[in-house]
Amino acid sequence: MTQSIKEIKTRLFDPQFDDLAYFAALKEDARIGVKKLIEQYEKQQMKQQQLLTKFQEMSIFEQAAYADGVRFIAGIDEVGRGPLAGPVVAAAVILPKDSQILGLNDSKQLSQKKKDALFVEIQNQAIAIGIGVVPHDEIDRLNIYQASRLAMKIALEDLAITPEYVLVDAMTIDTAIKQQSLIKGDARSNSIAAASIIAKVYRDNLMIDFHHTYPHYGFDKNAGYGTKVHLEGLKTHGICPIHRKTFAPVKQYV
Incomplete structure (x- = not known):
């Protein structure tokens, strides 16, 4: 192997890299720098596999609906029940059947940097996104539970495409569309997790304003x-x- 460490790093960590013969040859390279690169690469691959496994586990409710002939599934979640100020915000997200956004999870489990990155990726991949905002005075009038349900309904109705099936985090909402309520759904369903992230970042930005x-x-x-x-x-x-x-x-x- 005559390549420099820098050249090897560039090739090895290229997102399109899949040359198993090249990787096998690298393992025969005695240089300490190459061994460290191999170790980093293997850790990265292991993390990617874990994320893929998690994504697949969080697709089971969507896959069951697709198997029943459903085309468009909306995940719905809300954020902002606990604050002393500001609105409660809900999001509804329809992801493509073949989407693969690794790292989706309950927004509370993600760093700000990761939330921001996923916020952009979800927007890039989503078929449709709906937002529902219920302000502070309506929360006072209705109570926070009913305000949260209303925000979810508004988000659902804000979608440019009407879904055939709805996955909702821990609630049921007022809709004729078939729905499934999932306890801790933002950690069990990719669609709900995507909605959780959209709602969280959207509301955080409102509060910054x-x-x-x-x-x-x-x-x-x-x-x-x-x-x-x-x-x-x-x-x-x-x-x-x-x-x-x-x-x-x-x-x-x-």
Whole structure:
């Protein structure tokens, strides 16, 4: 093997690399640098296989529906039940039958960097995405459970294509479309996980925008949850127009 370590690295970590004979020859290379590259490559391949296995495990509900002749499946999830301020946001996502987005999972289990990357990839691959936003005052009027259901319904109706089957995270929604409710669905279904990520990043961005208008509560960092900075902001400045007035401890400042 006469290639430099840099040349080997470039070829080995090319996403299209599949030359088994070349890889076998690399294993005969005695250079320490090559051995380290092989170790890194094998770890990368193992991680990719784990992600693929996870993706396949999280496709079982979709595959069962496809086997029954369903063409379009929407996964639906919501975020923002717990915050003291801001809306509850739901997303509905229809992925292609042959899509393969590795790394999909409950958005709470993902780093910000990973969520942002998946947010873009989901948008690039999805057949349709719907968003439902129910603001703070409607949450106060309806209660958070009913507001979450409403956000999911709005997201479903916002889809450019009407799905034939709906997978919903831990709830049922008001629709005539056949649906299946899955406890912890965002960790069990790729469609719901995709919806979880879209809803989370979308809502986080809304709260960052709100931070510029109401800068005393740390909305850009806490998304409206009751962190120390947020609670101190309430004590010092009182409530702002997007606070949920029926939520403790906000209601003591109303």
